[in-house]
Structure formats: structure tokens, C-alpha cells
Amino acid sequence: MTPQQVQTFLPYLIALPFIGLVIWRNARERRLRVEMLWIFPAILLALGGLALAHLGTPSPLLMAVFALSAVAGGVLGWMRGRMMRIMIDPESHRLTVQASPLAMLFILALFAVRFGARMVLGENAPAWHLNLEQISDVFLVFVIMLLVVMRVEMWLRASRMLSEARAARAAARAG
Numbered sequence: 305m306t307p308q309q310v311q312t313f314l315p316y317l318i319a320l321p322f323i324g325l326v327i328w329r330n331a332r333e334r335r336l337r338v339e340m341l342w343i344f345p346a347i348l349l350a351l352g353g354l355a356l357a358h359l360g361t362p363s364p365l366l367m368a369v370f371a372l373s374a375v376a377g378g379v380l381g382w383m384r385g386r387m388m389r390i391m392i393d394p395e396s397h398r399l400t401v402q403a404s405p406l407a408m409l410f411i412l413a414l415f416a417v418r419f420g421a422r423m424v425l426g427e428n429a430p431a432w433h434l435n436l437e438q439i440s441d442v443f444l445v446f447v448i449m450l451l452v453v454m455r456v457e458m459w460l461r462a463s464r465m466l467s468e469a470r471a472a473r474a475a476a477r478a479g
Contacts (some may be wrong), residue, residue, distance in 0.1 A: 323415055330403035330411070336390060338399060338466060341459040345452040352448040356441055366438060373442045377449030384410055384450065385457030392465045394472070399462050414450075418443065 362370065387407035391400050403411075421443075 319415065319419070323412070326411055327408050330408055333391075333400045333402040336399040336401040336458070336462055338459060338462045341455050341462070345455045348448050348451055352444060355444060359441065369442055370445050373446040374449045377446040378453040380410075380414075381450035381453030382457050385454040385461075388454075388458055390458065390462050390465060392462075392469050394469060397466060397469050397473075399466065401458065401462075 359366075384407060387404050387410060389402045389404055391402075392398070393400075
């Protein structure tokens with residue numbers, strides 16, 4: 305293998321353990337704490353804001369691309385959140401979450417699209433007169449919105465499930 309080929313495939317080889325970790329973590333059932341679901345989105349939004357602060361005032365075209373990226377990320381985040389299996393123990397009201405196989409395939413597809421776009425855009429950006437830093441920022445907005453909206457959807461569904469379970473328990477005690 306030539307040094308150039310190693311340099312091309314090194315990011316993919318480095319990413320493989322992380323992809324495996326994401327799949328392994330999502331494949332097993334884990335506790336879901338509704339009251340804690342807001343923390344990760346808040347941190348992401350703050351870090352994303354800091355990361356984008358270097359832009360100054362973006363052009364109207366870049367703002368439109370950011371908006372489209374945010375909408376696309378939000379839609380896919382809602383879909384990803386809906387793919388998460390949320391279960392509740394009727395007695396203890398303990399919530400658990402587990403990614404469905406479709407949700408894990410969804411994550412794999414996102415990784416594939418990201419790396420494919422990186423290869424295509426990285427090689428062709430100068431010819432297309434694209435700024436790689438701005439492209440990176442657009443992907444950042446997409447991913448942040450995907451993760452934030454996913455958590456919002458999970459919070460809404462889990463909160464509703466918890467309220468229904470508590471109401472059913474109260475009705476059973478009253479009846």
C-alpha cells in the first residue's frame with residue numbers, strides 16, 4: 305500500500321472502532337432518564353454556537369444552506385428518535401431505551417454518507433469553488449440538529465409514556 309492510499313483510508317480505519325462502539329452501545333437496552341435528556345442537546349447547541357462563532361456574519365446563501373441543513377437534520381433526527389424503542393416498566397415506571405436494527409442501519413448510512421461526501425468534496429472542492437470550512441460547518445449544523453431533535457422526540461414520547469403509566473397506576477389505586 306502506498307503512503308497516499310494509507311492517508312486516504314486512515315480516517316476510515318480510525319472511525320471503525322467508534323462506529324462499532326456506537327452500534328454496540330445502541331444494541332443493548334439502557335436506562336432512560338427523562339429528566340436528563342435536555343443536557344446533551346444543551347451542550348451540543350452551546351458547543352455548536354461556539355464552533356460557528358468564527359463565521360461572523362455569513363452570506364445570505366450560506367444562511368440558506370445552514371437553514372436547509374438544520375431542517376434536514378431535524379427531519380432525520382425526528383425519524384431516528386422514532387426508531388428508538390422506549391419501554392416502561394408498569395410497576396416501577398423505569399424507562400429503558402434500545403435502538404432498533406433500523407436505527408442502527410440509519411447510523412451506519414449516515415457514517416457512509418459523511419465519509420463519501422468527504423471524499424467527493426475533498427477532491428473536487430477547488431474545482432467547484434467550495435470552501436471546505438463552510439462545508440464542514442454545514443455538516444456540523446446538520447448533525448447538531450439531528451441529535452437535538454432526536455432527543456426532543458424521545459423526551460416527548462417518554463414523558464407521555466410516563467404520564468400515562470402514572471395515571472393508570474393512580475386509576476388502579478382509586479378503583
